[in-house]
Amino acid sequence: MNRFALAFRLPVIAWQGLFFLGPLFFMIAMSFFLVKNYRMEEAFELKNWARMLTRGYVWDSYWYTFGMAGLATLVATLVAFPAAYALAFRVSEATRRWAIFLLIIPFFTSYLVRTFSWYVILAESGAINAGLGTVGLGPYTMLNTPFGTVVGYLTLTLPLVVILQTVALANIDRNLVQAARNLGCPPERTLFAVIVPLAKAGLIIAALFCFILSFGDFVAPYYMGGSKPPTLPILIIDTTKSGQQWPRAAVVAVMMMLTLFSIAAASIWLAYRKRSSA
Template identity: 75%
Template sequence: MRQPPRYLTFRVYQGVDLSQLNPVQNASPTERRMDIFALTWRLPIIVWQILFFVGPLLFMVAMSFFLVKNYVMQETFVFDNWSKMFSRGYFRDSYFLTLFLATLSTIVASLVAFPASFALAFKVSESTRRWALFLLIIPFFTSYLVRIFAWYVILAESGAINAVLSTIGLRPYTMLNTKFGTIVGYMTLTLPLVVVLQTFSLANVDRNLVQAAHNLGCSPWRTVYTVIIPLAKTGLIVAALFCFILSFGDFVSPYYLGGSKPPTLPILIIDTTKSGQQWPRAAVIAVVMMATLITIAFAAITLAYRKRASR
């Protein structure tokens, strides 16, 4: 019989070897919370995030109540910015346009990604899948801005696609400054991530259940709808949520490929901040965006984790 390793004969609690401690001392774990070692690892990020993450965001919310007079920001508490922004037609148009584009982007990305994710999850070998995911992670961390500029050149009136169209005798097709252009840009941003997340959730679907459906005479299409999609639901919704958040907050695609007429909310933030010097009004837009995203994220997560009605 193997002896257990010597260290296992000691009880270890929260990293402290109890055998070396006075029993009274470790009787109450709450006393142990203030140890320097633990705080060294726990505190830095708390301080950092409060100073440079929570701080800026809260200050931005506060800033939406400030006033700008003679180009100087005054720390007041008035609702002027809010009432001004909400009474402007362009803000409302911009809001619904952004909501529409982000929703469209989410639907397109989810649909375009699904067959590819399905193929990667079910139709290829383990190592091919690993390679595919390896490749898809690269563009996600690779200069999005330069990729959009490349699309700008490809989609332009005299660009590569139209050059090909004209050699086969077709008339140039306007793709820049249209919603099509914007969506191509959004796909560049979101598609790799959506495929990665969808593939993960599909690959985790229990193969036995898929096989069972098949054995019971379920057609492949019906298996996808009634077995695979419901089982992978959480991951699919999370992928869609990330796509929505990324599209909703992106300014590069609607600006360079969509022509920014009318502007989306992120473009409006830039215009208001950079040329208008109206930081408080930009803060109103940002707070409205945050509120929208929080609502949608909450709804999506509720939907993602909702148990299916029992039959």
């Protein structure tokens, strides 16, 4: 290998090794460190793990986070699908490109500010309750509820889910859909027996991204869900920022990563497995 090729490879490997792998491996190691007199000491002890895994509040938090992220994934998938279907099959190529450009914009705009806006819109004195009040309904409490958390998660994930589903649906072979229709297959049956199975991999990957983003997000459950109970990301923040217990926060982070790896592996298996029976 010549110097030219190495000049492109080595700096990237060094930089990412030092600042991507380094932090991740150090965090895993840190979960075995000890904290004495507010100072972290190198050690290899299972104390942090034993402590965190035996606390009820950690598991409450774990299953709550898992459940809410799962709920957000389900809602996002169902809400996004008709929109993605419309973009894939019912609009022109140019309109679709414009819509996808619009859907990319929120990805690059402050999620924090968008969440704060929802806060204002959904408050008991906010826009929605003001509107409902004029027809004699409400006010409804929407903030600091699981509903608020899901709205927050969707703010983060919905644009991405719509984009990924649209790409998945737009890429399926139209001839197969047309063949089913020509052979007299009714529209609903075409949808569930032809279109959804053909787009399956993309739909599952979209759901996977939604789960990963929701599971790791602290803004929605904190500002819109009222943090009761705290989700795992909030637990990491509290443990790191106020408790100075970095090793315990690392335990939570490693738990989250193991969970996400399992979910990702399962999703990818589900998305790409060959059907054994016809």
